[in-house]
Amino acid sequence: MLCDRCNLNPATVHLKTILNGIVEEKHLCQKCAKETGQLQMLNVTNPFSSFFETLLGSMEYQPTLLRSKCGVCNLTFDQFRRTGQLGCPSCYREFNNELQPILRRIQGDVTHRGKIPVRQGGNLSLKRQIEKLRDELKDLVKREEYEKAAKVRDEIKELEEKAGGNQNG
Amino acid sequence: MAKKDILDLVTPWMIKDGPDGDVVLSSRIRLARNLKDQPFPWHASLETREKVRTKIKKAINPEEFDFLSLEDISSLERENMMESHLLSPQIIADPAGRGVAISKDRLSSIMVNEEDHLRIQSIAPGLDLDVAMKKANAIDDQIEKVLDLAFDEKYGYLTAWPTNVGTGIRVSAMVHLPGLALTNNMPRTLNSVNQLGMVVRGIYGEGTEALGNLYQISNQRSLGRSEEEFLKDLATVATHVIGEERKIRNIVIEKNRAFLEDKVHRSLGTLKEARLIGTNEALALLSDVRLGIDLGLISDAIKPTVQALMQIIRPAHLQKYLGNNLDPEMRDYYRATVIREELAKE
Numbered sequence: 001m002l003c004d005r006c007n008l009n010p011a012t013v014h015l016k017t018i019l020n021g022i023v024e025e026k027h028l029c030q031k032c033a034k035e036t037g038q039l040q041m042l043n044v045t046n047p048f049s050s051f052f053e054t055l056l057g058s059m060e061y062q063p064t065l066l067r068s069k070c071g072v073c074n075l076t077f078d079q080f081r082r083t084g085q086l087g088c089p090s091c092y093r094e095f096n097n098e099l100q101p102i103l104r105r106i107q108g109d110v111t112h113r114g115k116i117p118v119r120q121g122g123n124l125s126l127k128r129q130i131e132k133l134r135d136e137l138k139d140l141v142k143r144e145e146y147e148k149a150a151k152v153r154d155e156i157k158e159l160e161e162k163a164g165g166n167q168n169g
Numbered sequence: 170m171a172k173k174d175i176l177d178l179v180t181p182w183m184i185k186d187g188p189d190g191d192v193v194l195s196s197r198i199r200l201a202r203n204l205k206d207q208p209f210p211w212h213a214s215l216e217t218r219e220k221v222r223t224k225i226k227k228a229i230n231p232e233e234f235d236f237l238s239l240e241d242i243s244s245l246e247r248e249n250m251m252e253s254h255l256l257s258p259q260i261i262a263d264p265a266g267r268g269v270a271i272s273k274d275r276l277s278s279i280m281v282n283e284e285d286h287l288r289i290q291s292i293a294p295g296l297d298l299d300v301a302m303k304k305a306n307a308i309d310d311q312i313e314k315v316l317d318l319a320f321d322e323k324y325g326y327l328t329a330w331p332t333n334v335g336t337g338i339r340v341s342a343m344v345h346l347p348g349l350a351l352t353n354n355m356p357r358t359l360n361s362v363n364q365l366g367m368v369v370r371g372i373y374g375e376g377t378e379a380l381g382n383l384y385q386i387s388n389q390r391s392l393g394r395s396e397e398e399f400l401k402d403l404a405t406v407a408t409h410v411i412g413e414e415r416k417i418r419n420i421v422i423e424k425n426r427a428f429l430e431d432k433v434h435r436s437l438g439t440l441k442e443a444r445l446i447g448t449n450e451a452l453a454l455l456s457d458v459r460l461g462i463d464l465g466l467i468s469d470a471i472k473p474t475v476q477a478l479m480q481i482i483r484p485a486h487l488q489k490y491l492g493n494n495l496d497p498e499m500r501d502y503y504r505a506t507v508i509r510e511e512l513a514k515e
Contacts, residue, residue, distance in 0.1 A: 015353075052332055073208045085284075087212040089203060089319035089327040092334075099331065103324075106332055109393025112325025114336035115306075117313045120205070120320040 003029035052106055056081050061098070070094040126163040130156055178490055179480040180253045180275055180292075184473050187295015191463040192411045194343040194383065195292050197254070198301040200309050201328045201337035202287040205317040209329035210267070210282040218266030218282045225281050228315040229270045234279070237271070239264035245494065248485035251373060254292065257283060258373050277304055279312075284329050285337075287312065296342055296407055298400045306396075325392065335392030340403040343372070344410060347382040347460040348417040358413060362386060367406045381452030381479060386410060422464055433461030441512050446505040451482045474511050482508065 003011045009029035059081075066078040071094055075087030086092065092099060103110050116124045133156045140149035182195045203209065207221055226236050239247060239260070247264060250256040255275070260267055260283040268281040280288040289312070291304035312318075319327040325335040333339070349358050359369050370385045386407055388399050421429055436457035440446075446454075458475050461467035480486055482504050488495055491503055 073212060075212060083211070084331075085211055085329045086209065086327075086331065088208040089205060089321075092321060092324055092327050103331060103334070103392065107335065107390050107392035109390075111323060111393060112321075112335045113393060114325060114338070114395045115309075117318055117320050117326075118310075119313060120318050122322065124322050 001027055003027065003032050005029075005032040052084055055102070055105055056084060059102075065098065123163045126159055130159050130163065133159070178486065179477045180255075182276065182292050182294040183480050184476045185294040186472075187293060187297050189296040189411055190294070192344055192346070192414050193296040193407065194345060195294055196296055196298045196301050197290060197292045197339075197341045197343070197385075198298065198305040199288060199290040199339040199341075200305050201285040201326065201333045201339075202289065202309065202312070203319040203327055203329070204286050205319045207286065210284065210286065211329060213266075213282075215266045221286055222266060222268050222281050225279075225287065225312075225316065226268065226270075228312055229279065230311065234270035234272055234277075237269050239267045239269065245485055245488055249489050252480065252483040252485050254373070256280065257288075259283060277308060279308065285333070296404070296411070298340060298342075298404055302340075302396065302400060328391075332389075333391050336394075336396050336399065338391055338396055338399055339387050340399050341370075341385045341387035342403065342407045343383060343385050344407070344414070345381075345383055345456065345459060346410070346414050347456050348414050348421060350382045352417055352421065354413070354417060358410060362406055362410065365402075365406045365409070366390065367403065380449060381456040383452075383456075418460070418464060429461075429464070430466050433457050433464075433466050437461065437467060437512075440508050442509070443505045445501045446508065447501055448483055448504070451504060451508060452479065455479050455482075471512065474514070478508060478511060 001011045003009050004027050006029060009031065011027035012030055013028045013033040015026040015028070015033075061077065061081065066081070067076060069076050070087055070091045072090035073088035075091055077095060077098065080086055080091070080095065086095075100110055116128075133152055137149055137152045137156065140146075140152060187193070187195070204221060204224070207213070208217060210218055210221075213221070222238065229236060239256075244261075247256060247261045250269065250271075251258060251261050253275070255271055255278045256269055257280065260269075260280055266282055270279040270281070272278065276293070277289070277291040280290070289305050289308050291301040291308070293300040293304075321327055326337040328334050328337055346355065346358070349355050362369055366389055367386055368389050370387060371379045372381075372383045372385065386403065388403055391399075394402075436454040440451070440454050440458065455475055455478055458467060459472075459479070462469050462472050462475065481490055484497075484500060487500055487504055487507065490507065495503060
C-alpha cells in the first residue's frame with residue numbers, strides 16, 4: 001500500500017481517527033507522518049536531550065580547548081562535547097567559562113536558587129538571608145522608616161559577622 | 170491463585186486512587202545527588218563504582234531500606250523492578266557496580282550509580298507532589314548528614330548531565346490520556362506542554378514509548394528556580410492537561426455515548442475472551458476499560474483488578490507471577506489466561 005499523501009513511498013503508519021462517530025483512516029509513509037505531526041504522538045522520545053546534543057554539536061570550539069582536560073578526572077572537553085556528560089564534580093569549575101553559555105541556553109539561568117545542604121552548603125544560607133535583608137533595608141529607607149531600617153541594618157551586621165567568622169573557622 | 174495475590178504483587182501506588190485519580194496515576198519526585206571528589210558513574214572504573222556503592226550502602230538506614238547490588242539479582246528480577254518504576258532502563262542495561270535501595274513500603278527508592286551516584290525517588294498515588302517531595306527531601310537530608318555531597322555555591326548540586334544541575338530535581342506526573350489520544354489531540358497537547366516548559370515522556374521515562382495511553386509529564390530545567398517553584402509549575406501544567414482530558418471525555422460521551430460504550434465494552438469483551446494477547450494490545454484494551462470505569466460506563470468494582478493487570482501483564486511481572494521463564498509466544502497465551510481468570514472473578 002502506498003502513502004495516501006505522497007503516493008510514492010510505502011505506507012508504514014496507519015492511523016484511525018474516530019471523532020463524533022466518523023471514522024477516518026489514513027495510511028502514511030514515515031516521512032509524511034512526520035511532516036504532518038502524526039508521528040509525534042507515537043514516538044515520545046526525549047526532545048530535550050536531542051536539543052541539548054544538537055546545541056553542543058553545533059557549537060564551535062578551538063582544537064586546543066577540545067584537547068584540554070579536567071585536572072581532577074582527566075575528561076577532555078571534546079569527550080564532554082561528544083557525550084553531553086561531565087566527568088566529575090570538579091569539571092564544573094575546570095570548564096566554567098565554556099559551561100556558562102551552555103547552561104544559560106539549556107537552563108535559562110546560571111544560578112542555583114533551590115535547596116542548600118546543611119553541611120556542604122557553607123555560608124550560602126547566611127548569604128541569601130543577608131541579601132534578602134539588604135533588599136528590605138533599601139525598601140525601608142525609601143519609605144523613610146528609619147527606625148525599622150536601623151534594626152534591619154544591625155541584623156545584617158550581625159549576620160555578616162557570623163558569615164565572616166564561619167569563613168575563618 | 171487468589172485475587173489478593175495479584176494486588177500484592179504490584180507496586181502500591183498502581184492500585185491506590187489518589188487526588189485526580191481519574192487521570193493521574195502517580196506523582197514522582199527524583200533528586201540527583203553525587204559524592205564530592207568521585208568521578209560520575211559513566212566516567213568511573215568498575216572498582217570505583219563498587220567503592221562508591223559500598224560507601225552509600227553504609228549511609229542508608231537498613232531498617233528503612235533493603236539494599237541490593239544489581240549483579241546479585243537475576244535479570245528477570247531487575248526487569249521486574251523496572252516495570253515497577255523502581256529502576257530505570259538505563260541502569261538495568263549495565264548492572265555491574267550499581268545498586269538500589271528500596272523502602273519497605275516500596276514507595277521510595279535510591280538508585281546507586283545510575284547516571285549520578287544517587288538518584289533518590291519517591292512516588293505518591295494520584296496528583297500529590299507535596300507528599301512525594303516531603304519523602305524525597307527527608308531521605309536526602311538523612312544522606313547529607315553522613316555523606317559529603319557535591320554542592321557548589323553558584324551551580325547548586327552538581328550532576329553528570331548539565332541538564333540536571335542545580336536542584337537535581339525532576340518532578341513528574343504519570344497521566345492516563347485516552348480521551349486526548351482517541352480524538353487525535355495528543356500532538357496538540359504535547360505541543361502546549363512543551364511551550365509551558367515541560368516535556369512528555371514515555372512510561373519508563375526518557376526515550377521510552379507511550380503504552381496504554383500512559384504518559385509522563387515532567388520538568389525540563391533544574392536550575393535557577395527553587396524546588397517549590399518547579400513543583401508549582403508542574404502542578405499547573407498537570408492541572409491544565411487534566412482539564413483538557415476531562416473536557417474531551419465529556420464531549421465524546423455527550424456527542425457519542427453509544428460509540429464510547431461500544432468501544433469500552435468491546436475491549437472488556439476481548440480481554441475476557443482472548444486466548445493469545447501481547448503486552449501492547451492488552452495495555453491498550455485495559456486503557457479503554459479504565460476509561461469506561463472512570464466514566465461510569467463499566468462498574469468500578471473491577472477497578473483494582475484492572476489497575477493491577479496494567480502492571481501484572483508486563484513481561485517480567487507475568488513471568489514472576491507464573492513463577493517461570495516463558496518465551497514470548499507462551500507469554501501471550503498465559504497473559505490472556507491470567508487476564509481472563511482475574512476478570513472472571515468479578
